[in-house]
Amino acid sequence: MSNNNQPVELTDITVSLPGLTTEDRDASIGLLLDCAKRGENYGKQRPPSICKVSRVLRDHNESSFIPQLVSIGPIHREDPRLKEFECLKESYLDDLLKRCEDYTLEKTLETCLLNVGTLIPQVRESYAGMIQDYSDVELAMMMVMDGCFILEFCFKHDEEHLYLPNKMQNSRIAMDLMLLENQVPFFVLQALFDCSMGNMPFTLRDVLDTYLAPYIQLFRSDLLPEKISTTDVDSNSTHDHVLGYLHTRYQLVVAKSSNREKRKEKTVYHSIAELDRSGMKLKPHQEGDWSMTIKFQSPLFRFLPWFWSKPTLLMPTLVIDDFTELILRNFIAYEQSFPQGRYYFTSYAYAMDMLINTQEDIAKLVQSKVLVNTLASNQEAADMIHKICKNISITDFYYAKEFKQADKYYNSFWPKNKAWLRRVYFFDSWKAIALYYSIIVFFLTVVQTYYTIKGK
Template identity: 75%
Template sequence: MSNNKQALDLTDITISLPVATQGLSMEDPVGLVNAFKPAAVPQNLVQSAEASTTTPTVNESDNARSRMVGRRLRDVKPGEKNVSLDIPEINQPDVTTPNEASTASSPIIYRVTEVQPLYNVDESDDETIGFLLDCAERGQNRSNQRPPSICKVSRILRDHSESSYEPQLVSIGPIHRENEKLQEFELLKECYLNDLLHRCHDSTPRETLEACLLKVNTLLPQVRESYAGMIENYRDADFARMMVMDGCFILEFCFKHEEENLYLPNKMQNSRIAMDLMLLENQIPFFVLQALFDCSMGKGSFTLSNVLDKYLASYIKLFHSQLPEKNSTTDVVDSDSTHDHILGYLHKRYQLVVAKSSNPIHAEASKLLDREGIENTYTTFHSIVELDRSGMNFKPHQEYIWSMTIKFQSSLVACLPWFGSKPTLLMPTLVIDDITELILRNFIAYEQLFPKDHYYFTSYAHAMDMLIDTQEDIAKLVESKVLVNILGSNQEAADMINKICKNISITDFYYTQEFKQMDTYYNGYWPKNIARLRRIYFNNPWNAIALLAAIILFFLTVVQTLFAIMAA
């Protein structure tokens, strides 16, 4: 040991004895040190201390000296320095055990402090961690599955018009199956099932049902994945029975469109059922409907798309013009495997699809696909009345490009009154009745919940909401034959359009360029002044004649004055 060692000063050491030290004395220094050892001492130090007490690593003379230090340490009184112990003096509350002092020339010093773990994991925590890991694993499995296409509409959308999402007569699928007011129609489904089975002449009713049920059972895992919740309590047999019954009802309902319906003699009930069949919450997967159609009708000259187009889509009259013909688009609607359900199929019938050709109409339509985020589209927008006062005209579009086309037409001389032309906003003729809100809300909900499809109806509804503020805006559009109001008062129509886009978000707005052009026109200097001139002096022929006479009289007066000055 070095000759520069300092004596150990025990006067500054304050030790709080733990409970484990009761019954111990200085006769047992190793036991005393173990009593002070904290529960979370670093492992390397614990191993070092244990090795020093079990395996001698020094010679016998050092062990004898260690025992002598232990005996003399008992006789040290508080506040005394014992240089004869040859223990270095320290100024911090460290404790050196005799065994540790014997392991090297300089003793190993333990600091008597309690080390707390960052987090104590007990049995309840183990259960929680296991539960959360199971949740994470289930989440990973769901992320790998096909996203559901049929679900309840979120509360944010339902709060504004809950009746727009709930069936009134017939329940399709499991979501509204337990609704008591719809149970009466379940008996009529049996009649429709019987008629469909006897419509098939190539097989007996039993053979047809066996084929349908066998096909649905093979598709059952995919069918369950198509629904978000509400199906856990259904056994496979009950679920398959529901799919067959509801699918057969939909097919037979379409076939009875042009026949005398003994079950529903009231035409209004037929229209109401058609509305129920397009609700987002009232659907079955399209591939189930296709499978039932193939099993019951076989491979004929017509397809399921033909049936839906001819019999069901005719009830969905949102615009005055009919749904687009297939030859005006690509065959997006011909591939039945791409549809989620009937609502998804109808949504694609309104979809803007540009064929790969040199047709100028297609080239014009392709510009509508160049869309931007609505947040970057404009800073201000103007109502129909404001645009009318700036000299703009409103007309229904005549040439077909897209059923929801909104196009702004203008020219350099369009604002001049003597050219007889005005800037014009071309719009589709919208029919507002008691089902317009239902159709728009379900199409918008489908676009909001499943953004893989385009925001056609969301964009159109936002555009109408920006253009219409009051009943005066509705009146102007009705006057311009751009809008047909069967709902009632103009105020009711304005309120319906203003409410339909509440809590609706949109990332792709299809009318970006049109609203930019209208804003540029509205903020120009000449449009407002010339529009005011036209309203005051050119609103009828007599005012125009009076203005022309005043201009001629003013010109003659100026000429007469000039000649009088020259003669003088």
Template identity: 40%
Template sequence: MMVMDACYILQFIDKLPITGNPFSDNKLRSRNIALDLVLLENQIPFFVLQGIYDLTLGTLTPDQPALTTMLKALLDLINPFEEPLRVQNVIPDDHILGLLHKIYKPNFRLQEIKEIPTAHSAVELDKVGVKIRPNKNLTWPMAMEFEYSLSSHKPTLRMPVVRIDNFFEVVLRNLIAYEQYSPVENYVTSYAMAMHMLAANPVDIAKMGKSGVIVSHLGSNEKASDMISSICKNVNLQDFYYMEPWKNIGKYYDSYWLRNFGLFKRTYIDTPWKAIALFAAIIVFLITVIQFFRQLVTPFL
């Protein structure tokens, strides 16, 4: 059975990049097949796939790309992130789902802190002036970074752009299940938990969609919020790999002056027209005060 499955996978990924092939040009069928191949229960040992590849495609076609390169075309079909997948220096050792997990893994070790972080939703962060923006310079595929400096006064949480659809749910659920039952780092579980904190309600989904970090294909913000919340249900959070940006966000959120300055800026000067109106109101107020004191002083002159 494993030999037959491996032969089918190799045939599928070999035909996948070829245009004009009815077997691979049906995008919906190709995505469904790719999704089926990352289900945890459908995994076959990678050494079986590699061995049959070496005996067939690798031998018959000398210029055939490496197996991991061919599998990248398969995984690109179900990658929910806007950032393209990279397989350079990725050495698979278990199966296709494990390969995808390694692709999402950072090439450096993140700090592990075993504690539950403080949760702030996207709307809560927006109220105190924290903007959420796409991360164009990802240090790893699921990187989230908090940027703030006293000179710019623009606190920003940068995160990868993700498409929320049924494929997103299945891919993350299987990666999380793989992390829960295998001796690997819990990067995907941490990402899902972070998304659950940020997108706690439909209004958070709307805010993140407006910010350009979420592209929802589910038809309603309620469905997207429910999906993100359900992914982490009954999941054990062993390590949280976003503790550094979350701690910095917490410091900003709990700081009286920074938080209230952000709230003031968002309320009164976040647009040029509001800034002009505030400036005009201050001038009118000063003129009124000056005239008032003139009227008090005039009788004594």
């Protein structure tokens, strides 16, 4: 019997493929070797920092990834809906150039264009093959126009007139500037800032932190310490783009910890309502190094009876509004674009998805001041959380330890039985009344029996 595991010799290919000549065989092998070499080079390349969001992620809410007012970069440049804002870009370009008092407008613009022109090879790498239709000159002009618009949009926040019909458009433009598909490389933005504002006593990071970052705060700033600031950002660190920089602001301190774990096994979890029924308390997290910290806090005096020593789940106060889904989806899409990236927002979204099953869970979070819901209903907020995590993969889960601690508490004797009693008897008011009545009848029966026996 022949061994099917023996390797096939190249000369045997003609047997498997009748009619293939030696020349054809050699040509085919050569083409496949070329493919393998290109694949080797491709595997060594860093993924593009600016790309279209995969269909798997955008299917559930495509509007979260498409700009509504202004196009930045080449991906949505031909969208006819965004053409009217090109005039605003021209106005902002003129205003930014006028801020540079050391040189004429022409000289400043020439310097910006030349500096950006030297970066075009890196710019093309950042978009990875999506800009072949643009010449180097066209691409340089696009980068200057769009980069200057971002800078001037930030600077105009100190002025009364933004050339916009209403303040709502300011928020909408800020959201457009943080979409993954609507970015220019950070090094382009830095080059333009150095050309136009290089003599100013502030940095590009100061500008983004002061004027753009406040639009995308997901958590209640009045309940969180000011742990993340421009001084926390390594001045020598590199960023992919505006979205990448804002992502870095959220990840700084946690990157130094080792709390994350590889998902070797399925995480066991319980909803907020279940944890509440077991006796666990919920409180806003007002201390900590990371704005997305979720912490399981054991009771201070564990030796006390169970009903006096209950643990607390500390969570950041999340504000759910009309832009929350957009912000979370783009941060998650950015994380999913890099296999070796850190899954901070993906972990947080997963944690919230596991804790929230129904509108009852949202209501408990709101009652505990761990969540502020400005949507029409609690059910709408619960549905939004569930949709975000569909078709998302995660390898590093940053809250594995906390969920293990919560599960261990939940399955201990008293919490588990208390949760069962509340779920079975106290969820329905009539069942609760029947239970109380049964207990009273049982107690009276015992007393009556005792005195009957004693009387004899």
